[in-house]
Amino acid sequence: MADDFARLVSQANPAAPHYQRTSNGYPPSAAPYDSHTSPQLLDPFFDDEDEGDVPDSAFGGLPTTHVKESDLHLPSQAAPLAGTSKLSLSTTNGAPQGWTFDQDDPPIRALSPPPRYPKKAPHRRWRFPWQKEQVLTGERVVALNNPDANADFLSNYVSTAKYNMATFVPKFLFEQFSKYANLFFLFTACIQQIPGVSPTNKWTTIAPLSIVLLASAFKEVQEDLKRHQSDADLNSRLAKVLTPDGSFGSVKWKNIRVGDVVRLENDDFIPADLLLLSSSEPEGFCYIETSNLDGETNLKIKQASPKTSDLTSPHLVTALRGSLRSEQPNNSLYTYEGTLDLVTTTGIPKQVPLGPDQMLLRGAQIRNTPWAYGLVVFTGHETKLMRNATAAPIKRTAVEKQVNTQIVFLFFLLLALSVGSTIGASIRSWAFASKQWYLVESTSLGGRAKEFIEDILTFIILYNNLIPISLIVTMEVVKFQQAQLINSDLDMYYAKTDTPALCRTSSLVEELGQIEYVFSDKTGTLTRNEMEFRCCSVAGVAYAAEVDDARREDGEGRDAWRTFDEMRALLEANNPFTDSGRKNDMGTDKEREMVREFLTLLAVCHTVIPEIKNEKMVYQASSPDEAALVAGAELLGFRFTMRKPKSVFVDVLGVTQEFQILNVCEFNSTRKRMSTVVRGPDGRIKLYCKGADTVILERLAPSQLYTEKTIADLEDYATEGLRTLCIAYREMSESEYKQWTTIYDQAAATINGRGEALDKAAEMIEKDMFLLGATAIEDKLQEGVPDAIHTLQLAGIKVWVLTGDRQETAINIGMSCRLITESMNLVIVNEENMHDTKDTIERRLTAVKSQRSSGELEDLALIIDGKSLTFALEKEVSKLFLELAIMCKAVICCRVSPLQKALVVKLVKKNHKSLLLAIGDGANDVSMIQAAHVGVGISGVEGLQAARSADIAISQFRFLKKLLLVHGAWSYRRLSKLILYSFYKNIVLYMTQFWFSFFNNFSGQIAYESWTLSFYNVLFTLLPPLVIGVFDQFVSARILDRYPQLYMLGQRNAFFTKTAFWLWVGNALYHSIVAFGFSVILFWGDLKSSKGYDCGHWFWGTMLYIAVLLTVLGKAALVSDIWTKYTVAAIPGSFVFTMLFLPIYIVIAPSIGFSLEYWGLDPQLFTDSVFWFTILLVPAICLSRDFVWKYYRRTYMPASYHIAQEIQKYNIPDYRPRQTQFQNAIKKVRAVQRMRRNRGFAFSQTENPARQDQSRLIRAYDTSKTHARPSGY
Secondary structure, rough: OOHHHHHHOOOOOOOOOOOOOOHHHHHHHHOOOOOOOOOOOOOOOOOOOOOOOOOOOOOOOOOOOOOOHHHHOOOHHHHHHHOOOEEEOOOOOOOOOOOOOOOOOOOOOOOOOOOOOOOOOOOOOOOOOOOOOOOOOOOOOEEEHHHHHOOOOOOOOOOOOOOOOOOOOHHHHHHHHOOOHHHHHHHHHHHHHOOOOOOOOOOOOOOHHHHHHHHHHHHHHHHHHHHHHHHHHHHHOOEEOOOOOOEEEEEEHHHHHOOOOOEEEEOOOOOEEEEEEEOOOOOHEEEEEEEHHHOOOOEEEOOOOOOOOOOOOHHHOOOOOOEEEOOOOOOOOOOOOOOEEEEEEOOOOEEEEHHHHHOOOOOOOEEEEEEEEEEEOOOHHHHHHHHHOOOOOOOOOHHHHHHHHHHHHHHHHHHHHHHHHHHHHHHHHHHHOOOOOOOOOOOOOHHHHHHHHHHHHHHHHHHHHOOOHHHHHHHHHHHHHHHHHHHOHHHOOOOOOOOEEEOHHHHHHHHHHHHHEEEOOOOOOOOOEEEEEEEEEEEEEEEEEEOOOHHHHHHHOOOEEEEEEHHHHHHHHHHHHOOOOOOOOOHHHHHHHHHHHHHHHHHHHOOEEEEEEEEEEEEEEHHHHHHHHHHHHOOOOOOEEEEEOOOEEEEEEEEEEEEEEEEOOOOOOOOOOEEEEEOOOOOOOOEEEEEHHHHHHHHOOOOOOOOOHHHHHHHHHHOOOOEEEEEEEEOHHHHHHHHHHHHHHHHHHOOOOHHHHHHHHHHHHOOOEEEEEEEEEEEEEEOHHHHHHHHHOOOOOOOEEEOOOOOOOHHHHHOOOOOOOOOOOEEEEOOOOHHHHHHEEEEEEEEHHHHHHHOOOOOOEEEEHHHHHHHHOOOOHHHHHHHHHHHOOEEEEEEEOOHHHHHEEEEEEEEOOOOEEEEEHHHHHHHHHHHHHEEEEEEEEOHHHHHHHEEEEEEOOOOOHHHHHHHHHHHHHHHHHHHHHHHHHHHHHHHHHHHHHHOOOOOOOOOOOOOHHHHHHHOOOHHHHHHHHHHOOOOOHHHHOOOOHHHHHHOOOOOOOOOHHHHHHHHHHHHHHHHHHHHHHHHOOEOOOOOEEEHHHHHHHHHHHHHHHHHHHHHHHHOOOOOOOHHHHHHHHHHHHHEEEEEEHHHHHHHHHOOOOOOOOOOHHOOOOOHHHHHHHHHHHHHHHHHHHHHHHHHHHHHHHHHHHHHHHOOOOOOOOOOOHHHHHHHHHHHHHHHHHOOOOOOOOOOOOOHHHHHHHHHHOOOOHHHHHHOOO
């Protein structure tokens, strides 16, 4: 069995191809892997249909190594200690290939010369985008204390920016001209330069296009400068690096090089991938927190090699000579292999095998360790953290893609109009040439073909503004301003950390209003990373820190709850060291004895290490739950004060007592419990045990006194989403203990299957226990999380939680944050292999389909663990998994790696047309954030890696509600209205030009003066779409919050459909025909001025121009949902500005020779009553249809938002029935029924059943000798 296990485990290592077992477990061997086909996974960063070798970062492609840790077929579902190798290495004669442990003929190596100051390390090597990055093979050799030899390795400089000085221009131009509007206007600007073709001035297109591009470039530069600033802040952090003279100097992170030795101190972030050489702790132990990497806040244990753990001063480290042979950079967070080839001063070689236990990854944080030395092995973009990340991708929104499609439609319309007009011109020139003898017409076939082509180009230029040139820049400006509104929203400002919302990528704001799926991390995003001891049940009596009035009253035949103060009073009532006359008024002696035993167990049965910092007790724990339990015991008067290798000291109500720790039976996810055999101050031996209720209750002795009451309390705790443990104990006789300890020692000495043997030994004594009670710990949620998730679900958004935590923990949090409700049926997929996973998913899917076909619509929640998810993501199962997941209202993926998070997002993105949002706060969430359409980073306690890589950064999950339901809904509606209105206003004006072609013999004559034509978009109609896009609100924030169902309008794309687009185009054609027709009728046969002169072409054209302008401004007024001072300035203000500007322009332009068309027009135009009559009559006729339709639609066919607008306008109260009491009653019943089957329990540390790390760790500590620790200087 052991060989099969070794074979299976050996297949899971992604870091290197060859392994053997050695006595220490790490060195590589010649034994190849068994053949194992990697499952065909989806690429998490780019669409599968992407062509060519597309680089996955701004610096080029990274060699990808798929992390297959969940392929391990472990005997239990235990997750290995993060940083612990998932390898079990086989032995071949005790020594691996290439490693010399004999000392017979050692190679003599000369001592390295004194190190010189090294040359500057290179940044990431630049290459052409189409070049594939060279995949490094073989070994990386790092020289010790010889900087010159390591100068060719990359520097530690890291960049997450989108552009740099060299790439900005080509990248920016490529991105801008991928927008068809810009490409079209570039084409128009080019053909305008051809002499004799353009009917307008040759600069009237290129000048506005340049303004558009400059505005877009300014926005891009502004946003990317923020990324550069974040990178600069990170690269400029300081670390202590060992200098050649044996002292530590402060060096910026970006200047750290491979081969440097870095001194890390408590709470420091790790600046690069380091190998742990030594630390202040016994045997080179070091605690790290990897929440930035895998989302887990429980502390991980690292341990320096015994061969280097005594290097506790700088001069010992500087004396090292030799090299490090290491694996090449890869993206596997959980594996590492390397060898330190040391040369002693006598020339004797010494080889030190290294593995994941010694690897400290960039992004993790040192905890509860005063100092540690680390040797830099990977830097910058070669670190495992950066190998799991990608550069900022170019994301394009669904609205932008639709706009591109609509521009193509309009281009074909423009082409059709141009060809039609050219055919008309050709008929005029060919058929009627004899009648138009005064025109010089070409009669040759070649000449006529040339004229045909020139005419097409002429009409393209004439009608080119059917596609609005101002649209793209208006959209960019509006999005930028919407981002500023998000940034300045005080409702999303977190005062505690002085953190406002920050929209880093403003081009995605409208997608916030169309999100259908939210993928969320758990730790640090939904929770606060804080555990609090909330309640306990002792001897059938429930205690809590605070008890409300309802709990104090006896109800349902149960005892009233008591406070912790009452528990303290009960204990002190019989304490000879306290002056209290109350002996028996607070309870019986038996109850008091149970409470003392209960609190003693909490203070003794654990693996916590106490430390005094700033005169305050601090508990080091690999599990935050354990620290919370010990802190709870301290709160109640049982203060854990000191740990020695074989005993612990507890201050019991002011009296210090020593408890001998005889044996520790560790927690693992199969046992779900932890036991400690203790000899108390009275000499009696007791077994203390704590664990999940399912395993404790079945190991109790018959005739328990408090089981029913304790179970009832457990159900109360579980309905509140608390994490529970049952507490039990039993006494052992000396003879029983001696007999058992012999068996335990034999199990501990077992080489193969040691963990399993220890578990069997523990089973022998973990029986016939007495139940003392239960504890309840709150994994504190971020403020407002349950309400936010519930509101998002009401808005039609499905929330998926992707977490590295255990299944029980994740389900418990899902309950407490209302992601999983009492009415949901849990679908749990937790299988060991591909066949079982596929079979389970198929059976569940069939059951759900048959249930729904029969009319039952039960809400479902899918729970899947990382191992099953690996199989579910394979091609043959992924579609089934996705189909099942989409049918569920909530999905929780547990024990997932950063790569799997991105793969899940990618799976939904590729196979579903919905828009996805990913939110997280750690570096482990970056790939998921970048794979989604919109990435949101939480700038929280796990660092800023996610916030820096995200499109939008917020400080609390609850702010997501307003970000989506309010800002998202507004942005989508505003952008939709802006785009449709922009198309409309240009079609109205430029289609009048087409109708005019029928009256000017298709000669290409323009109806309006060319610069006045350009001013239409740039000046006169610039503000209305801007103000609509920035300030319009179709309903208020209060209504959107009250009725989250309004968000579904964006999910259905109700405001920006193809139907809406063509309706606006049809409306524009109608307005253009009406405006042109009325003007022609009024001017039929020309109009005489009051002085008897003909009014002429430019009089008519300018009058029609102003009539059209007033029509489109009136349309803007009709579609505006809210009127502010900015709306008044934009709509009436634009007309007033036009009427002031045009007379001045008409006078000045001809006089300076700028434009001669308006010569002498000013005194005629503005003094003629027909002009004023026309510009008032035509808009009124045009808009009357729109007004009538708006009235009819709102009165007889109102949409949901129309009704909401009425509720807002008249402040109608909400009469929806609440049914609160009924809902609370069924909530209680359902919760109790569910929790009887499934309760979360409060253990979260990772463990390795085969290693028994915790027991070994606590035996190494003697906190009474903390002053004897080395200082590291």
